[in-house]
Amino acid sequence: MLEDKRNAIKSRLIRMYKAANAGHVGSSLSCLEMLVFIKFHLMKEGDEFILSKGHAAALLYSTLAEEGVISENDISLFYKNATSLPAHPPVNKIKGIPFATGSLGHGLSLAAGFGLANKLKKLSRKIYCITSDGELNEGSTWEAAMFIAHHCLKEVVWFIDRNQLQGFGRTEDTLKLEPLDKKLESFGFQVVTAAGHDFNDLKNALSLFKNEQPLAVICNTIKGKDLTLQNTVDCHYLPLTDADFNKLTQQ
Amino acid sequence: MAVSNERIVFLTGDLGFMALEGVKEAMGERFINAGVAEQNMTAMAASLAYEGFIPFIYSISPFITLRPYEQIRNDICLHNLPVKIIANGGGYGYGIMGSTHHNIEDIGAMRILPNMKVFVPFTGEDVQSALQEMVTDKSPNYLRLNLASVQPDIASFAQWRKIKPAAGKAKAVVIATGTVADNLFTLPGDLLNSLEVWLVSKFPVTTIPAELLALIKETRHVITLEEHQGQCGMHETLASLLLKQLGVAIQYDTLFASGYPSGGYGSQQWHQEENNLAGKNLENRITEFISKPYAGR
Numbered sequence: 001m002l003e004d005k006r007n008a009i010k011s012r013l014i015r016m017y018k019a020a021n022a023g024h025v026g027s028s029l030s031c032l033e034m035l036v037f038i039k040f041h042l043m044k045e046g047d048e049f050i051l052s053k054g055h056a057a058a059l060l061y062s063t064l065a066e067e068g069v070i071s072e073n074d075i076s077l078f079y080k081n082a083t084s085l086p087a088h089p090p091v092n093k094i095k096g097i098p099f100a101t102g103s104l105g106h107g108l109s110l111a112a113g114f115g116l117a118n119k120l121k122k123l124s125r126k127i128y129c130i131t132s133d134g135e136l137n138e139g140s141t142w143e144a145a146m147f148i149a150h151h152c153l154k155e156v157v158w159f160i161d162r163n164q165l166q167g168f169g170r171t172e173d174t175l176k177l178e179p180l181d182k183k184l185e186s187f188g189f190q191v192v193t194a195a196g197h198d199f200n201d202l203k204n205a206l207s208l209f210k211n212e213q214p215l216a217v218i219c220n221t222i223k224g225k226d227l228t229l230q231n232t233v234d235c236h237y238l239p240l241t242d243a244d245f246n247k248l249t250q251q
Numbered sequence: 252m253a254v255s256n257e258r259i260v261f262l263t264g265d266l267g268f269m270a271l272e273g274v275k276e277a278m279g280e281r282f283i284n285a286g287v288a289e290q291n292m293t294a295m296a297a298s299l300a301y302e303g304f305i306p307f308i309y310s311i312s313p314f315i316t317l318r319p320y321e322q323i324r325n326d327i328c329l330h331n332l333p334v335k336i337i338a339n340g341g342g343y344g345y346g347i348m349g350s351t352h353h354n355i356e357d358i359g360a361m362r363i364l365p366n367m368k369v370f371v372p373f374t375g376e377d378v379q380s381a382l383q384e385m386v387t388d389k390s391p392n393y394l395r396l397n398l399a400s401v402q403p404d405i406a407s408f409a410q411w412r413k414i415k416p417a418a419g420k421a422k423a424v425v426i427a428t429g430t431v432a433d434n435l436f437t438l439p440g441d442l443l444n445s446l447e448v449w450l451v452s453k454f455p456v457t458t459i460p461a462e463l464l465a466l467i468k469e470t471r472h473v474i475t476l477e478e479h480q481g482q483c484g485m486h487e488t489l490a491s492l493l494l495k496q497l498g499v500a501i502q503y504d505t506l507f508a509s510g511y512p513s514g515g516y517g518s519q520q521w522h523q524e525e526n527n528l529a530g531k532n533l534e535n536r537i538t539e540f541i542s543k544p545y546a547g548r
Contacts, residue, residue, distance in 0.1 A: 091329045098301055112296020120260065120281065121306070123441060140322075143291035150286075167438055227389040 002199045005066060006036045012060040012075065014248045018240050020079035022087065026224030026235030031130055031161040033197045034219050038128045038159065039063055046125040048098060048114050052107020053161060054088040055133035055236075061085050064096045072135070105138025107131055108158060111143045111190035115153030123155075129246060130159045134166025139176050142187070148214050149188025158189070158216045161196065163223035165233055189216040196221035226251070252308075252386060253278050259386070260299055263513070264289045264310035266339070271309075273476065273545035293319035296334045297326035305333055305386060307509075311345065312338035312354035312395065316361060324364055327391045331366040335385050341371075342431065342478030342508060343522035355508040358428070359483025361393040362454040368392050369454035371429045375399040377452065380408035397478075398519075399431040404445060410453040410462050418444035422541045423472035424463065428485045431478040434529040442538060446474075451485060459492050467493070467501060471545040474504045474537060478528055480505040504540045506533070 010032055018066035026233070031053070038049060051060050061078060063181075064070040070085070084092050086129045088102030099110050118125065126178050135141060148156050171177050181191045190212065194205035196219030209215050210234040224235030228242050253259045254277050261278055263271060265287045275282040285292035289310060291375045296306035301403040308315060314340050316323070327334045338357060345352035368390055378399065385392040406412040415433065422445040435448055447470075449463055459467075467473055469539060473493070475486035486505040495502070508526050516523075523529035527536045 033368065099297070099326060100329055103321055105290070106294050106322065106326060109294030109322070110298050113295035114302065116283070116295055117299050117302035117304065120299075121302070140288075140294070141288040142287070143288035144294075147285065147288065147291055147295070 002036055004041055004141045005040050006033060006235070008063045009059070009066050011178065011249065012065060013058055014245060015207060016058050016062060016075060016078045016162070016242065018245045019076075022058070022079050023237045023239055023240045024055045024058065024087065024099050025238075025240055026227060026230070027053065027132070028056045029225045030163045030221045030223045031056055031219070032059055032225070033198070033199060033202070034130060034161060034204060034221070035059055035063055037199055037202045038130070039067070041199070042126070042128065042157075042206070044126070048111075048125065048127045049096065050099060050101065050107045050127070051112050051131045052101055052110075052129055053104070053135060054100070054102030054107075054169060056130075057085070057087060057089045057102075058173055060089060060097065064094065067096070067192060069095050086140050087158070104132065104135035105140040108141050108144035108148070111156050111158070112147050115148060115156040116151065119153070125155065127156045128158065128159065130161060132166070133160055133162045133164065133171050133177060133180075134174075135181075136177055145184070145189070152214065154214050156214055158214070160216065160218050161221055163221045163231075163233070165223045165236065167233070167236065169233065184216045184218075189214050191216050191218060193218045193220065195219075197225060252382065253281070256305070256386065257281070258303065258305045260304045260306045262292050262296060262306060264292055264308070264314055266310050267348045284440060289314050290319045290322050293322035293334075294326045297322070297330065297332050299331035300327070300334050305335065307335045307337055309337040310339070311352055311354065312341045314356050316354065316357050316393070320360065323391070328364040328366050331390055333389050336361075336393045337396065338394060339396050341429065343457070343519045344397045346519040346522070347516060348513060352523075355478065355480040356483065356509065357393070357395060358408055358477075358479050358485065362488075363483070364391070366390045367381070370394045371454070372396070373400050373414070373430055373450055373452060374402070374405050376405075377408045381452075395429065397430040400430050402433065402436055408452060410451065411463065412450055412452070412457065413447065413462075414450050415443075415446070415448040417447040421445065421447040421466065421470050423447075423470055423474055423537070424449065425476055425537075426485070426489060427476035428452065431476060431477055431523060431528050434523065434533055435476070437530070438534055438537070440447060441533060445541065446537070451489075454485075454488075455532050456485075456488055456492065459489070459496055464496060467497065468499055471499070471501045472541055473501055474506060474540060476506045476528065478508050478523065481505065481509065490494055502540070502543060502545055504536070506536060529539045
């Protein structure tokens, strides 16, 4: 059950953030269901996943721990000196983390490269990539979008965590993204929109894929969902309060 | 090479008119025009290398180094992936095209990156040797292309090589990198004969060969010559090695690209002359230097 996976991953995630007293809690909670959906509903053996919004690394680690790729002992060392699990995905060649990410605007290009490799190797494995919405400010994201669309790399599936917030403000107050669906369509993508915390809605959205153009999935999400400071820039940076920790662990 | 080795993929940043048409035809779908989008091309090359390909990425030097610098560091170098960066026109190679098309920072910018090896050929044969080495090397590489020297009897490609002995006792050793060393061969015969010329063709450099060290101890005069910015190119890295390895004081003169001292633009040769890297300015600078007596103890 996706809900069970989500609950286990979320519980580990919350404990990791609390033990580390680390920020980016909101960034991970924003795309929690998206990643669970990709990992445990969509992905098959041989598929690739790239977390372009590397600041949600703790979510990726917790998910890989759930898959048995990362040990609970390694998880307990998250954020500590000499850890293999820093705040952004590392170069350590952990299975399931092909590339260190964290500088925004790289991930979609890396996914495009895998898509191109598919074409050259005559493979059909899927490549899933989660970008944030703030990182759509990066020009390189649109370079990648043009390439994916032009070469019709339909195995690349682009999930956008549309929580409306970025590093120092709201996306629409910083560099307006809307109408995002029309932008993506005009670039050559089939665009579907989903409620990003709702597994059924994500399933429905994906069922609309026509397999004619590459797919972009705009996932409307709440940054820091269930935190007292949800839907604020604060939850990007501030560590978990005791009250939120207790509330979430009881959930 | 690209025809016989199916792991090679060639990506160009929309350049190659009247140059790469044959490559394109020979390579078929393994030749990709990635568009004027170097950051994307560079990151994609990292993924292709991860997948077992040997990607070559190509553009004019600044566009394939400085524009996608973070993609080179993060996606290629940190992961030690065998992406081959082919840069046309290092230094002032693009001449009158102007400063946006020049790259006098490339060797420094590339040599300091983790796992990166920099290749600076001198002759056309060097380019072939460098490419053969690059295609088997499992690390990232940078190739700085320029108009090749056609000097005869040049020793084969190596990190260090003597390309011209002095006639009789050398007054100074010139250590150069790249095709700018060709300008030394235009110096008046007597002056040229008083110099022993060595080339550095691969970076990073970690040691100076014993034969060269011995000669430097004898002449106590070293001139470095590079078509590259002064602070991060060849001469500072050599100075550091000389301090560690030499044990005696020497006279050290550094000839490098200082940018655009007059504010004007011209051919590659013109820029080289303005920076004392060619012609009469080069001659005068070396003549003056070797006339200075050794001032150390």
